Amino acid sequence: MTPKKQIAVLGSTGSIGVQTLDIISEYPDRFRACLLVAGNNVDLLIKQAIKYRPDLAIIANENLYSRLHDALKDYGIATASGAKAIAEAMSLPQIDTVVTATVGYSGLEPTLHAIEAGKQIALANKETLVVAGELVTEKLKSSSSKVIPVDSEHSAIYQCLVGENRESIRRLLITASGGPFRTKTIEELQNVTVSDALSHPNWSMGAKITVDSATMLNKAFEIIEAHWLFGISPDKIEAVVHPQSIVHSMVEFVDGSVKAQLGLPDMHLPIRYALGEAHRLPTSQRGLQLSDYSRLEFFAPDTEKFPMINLAYYALERGGNVACIINAANEIAVAAFLKQRIRFVDIPSIIESSLSSMPYIASPSYEDYVNTNSATRLYAESLIH
Numbered sequence: 001m002t003p004k005k006q007i008a009v010l011g012s013t014g015s016i017g018v019q020t021l022d023i024i025s026e027y028p029d030r031f032r033a034c035l036l037v038a039g040n041n042v043d044l045l046i047k048q049a050i051k052y053r054p055d056l057a058i059i060a061n062e063n064l065y066s067r068l069h070d071a072l073k074d075y076g077i078a079t080a081s082g083a084k085a086i087a088e089a090m091s092l093p094q095i096d097t098v099v100t101a102t103v104g105y106s107g108l109e110p111t112l113h114a115i116e117a118g119k120q121i122a123l124a125n126k127e128t129l130v131v132a133g134e135l136v137t138e139k140l141k142s143s144s145s146k147v148i149p150v151d152s153e154h155s156a157i158y159q160c161l162v163g164e165n166r167e168s169i170r171r172l173l174i175t176a177s178g179g180p181f182r183t184k185t186i187e188e189l190q191n192v193t194v195s196d197a198l199s200h201p202n203w204s205m206g207a208k209i210t211v212d213s214a215t216m217l218n219k220a221f222e223i224i225e226a227h228w229l230f231g232i233s234p235d236k237i238e239a240v241v242h243p244q245s246i247v248h249s250m251v252e253f254v255d256g257s258v259k260a261q262l263g264l265p266d267m268h269l270p271i272r273y274a275l276g277e278a279h280r281l282p283t284s285q286r287g288l289q290l291s292d293y294s295r296l297e298f299f300a301p302d303t304e305k306f307p308m309i310n311l312a313y314y315a316l317e318r319g320g321n322v323a324c325i326i327n328a329a330n331e332i333a334v335a336a337f338l339k340q341r342i343r344f345v346d347i348p349s350i351i352e353s354s355l356s357s358m359p360y361i362a363s364p365s366y367e368d369y370v371n372t373n374s375a376t377r378l379y380a381e382s383l384i385h
């Protein structure tokens, strides 16, 4: 019998984390959760640990450690807390694949450690490549790690590229739903609420990425992510608005042919594909009925209304710590918007102001990224009254 693949789930209590555990449950002979990591939701982490019996459960918030320890001590499940413990756990010998499903900058450090330890990476945390794509790509060159994307667009592109040569690619076409404000005017955007921004038309996701979809910064991040994942220059990567989110992305080749990957807007599919290491695992889950969709539409993005898409090209052209600044400012701005401390339209202003104030570093080291992230967060916070 083939041994079960041992999976570390970083962010097990979040949207991608919970769906990853669904896939582990769907294939109990194939996968086992050997490590679960959460941020603050200790109650759900305890429930998951009792159900999935990992070797180790880690809570990032150190203040919640005693709750976790007390609840799991009689189950023979080891416990730990804090960012250092998460980073160190990446080299546990039993781990085969790390699913990076924490949100934001927190994904970078454990992913770098997992790459150093030669683990397979199912990459959901796009911010890792946004913040430090160059460093991550460099580290991958001297590691046996392989990254398989979980992000739906990148999974689609990955699937389209199987059997193709990089030289045959003319363009990557990244589809974008357009978010909840696709049809709003610039004036109407002034007064949108948190609840409006969290009403994504097609996907059920964590709050931060849902707001990023509403500003369409998510698409800028995905252009950056695609550049580092597939080694394609920015001028060959475009966003295409596709309100139905059925075509998850496309690749156009030099002979004019376009390949697309289609499916329901359901992250179980790309997670299943990534855990199967690009093999197709049979499922009884409902598939796509194309006859349910009388129209699949495609439009050019409105960059006047959603100027943040263009930040991808600016960040990739300037390089260095620019995308790290954008990401840190955005994390602070989105958190403030979710707490109703700023308006939706203040998010781009906070990013722009951070970009013009934070020092540029052309060839950042890991420590430079750490410092850029902390300093930008402090600066962005200072802009919020």
Ligand SMILES: NC(=O)C1=CN([C@@H]2O[C@H](COP(=O)(O)OP(=O)(O)OC[C@H]3O[C@@H](n4cnc5c(N)ncnc54)[C@H](OP(=O)(O)O)[C@@H]3O)[C@@H](O)[C@H]2O)C=CC1
Binding pocket: 010, 011, 012, 013, 014, 015, 016, 017, 037, 038, 039, 040, 041, 042, 060, 100, 101, 102, 103, 104, 106, 124, 125, 126, 127, 150, 151, 152, 203, 204, 205, 206, 207, 208, 209, 267
């Ligand atoms: N949701 C989706 O459909 C998609 C998500 N992604 C990407 O996947 C990642 C996860 O997104 P999503 O699942 O929506 O996010 P959620 O907010 O739903 O979940 C985030 C997870 O990360 C944990 N977490 C937060 N901060 C830390 C930290 N400092 N250390 C350890 N764990 C932490 C949270 O723990 P807790 O809740 O316990 O505090 C939670 O388990 C993001 O990078 C997103 O861009 C990409 C494509 C689609």
Ligand SMILES: CC(=O)[C@@H](O)[C@H](O)COP(=O)(O)O
Binding pocket: 151, 152, 153, 175, 176, 177, 178, 179, 203, 209, 212, 213, 214, 218, 219, 267
């Ligand atoms: C599910 C997924 O991959 C998200 O990144 C999704 O693409 C967000 O939707 P938008 O296309 O609205 O950004």
Ligand SMILES: [Mn+2]
Binding pocket: 151, 152, 153, 222
């Ligand atoms: Mn996506």
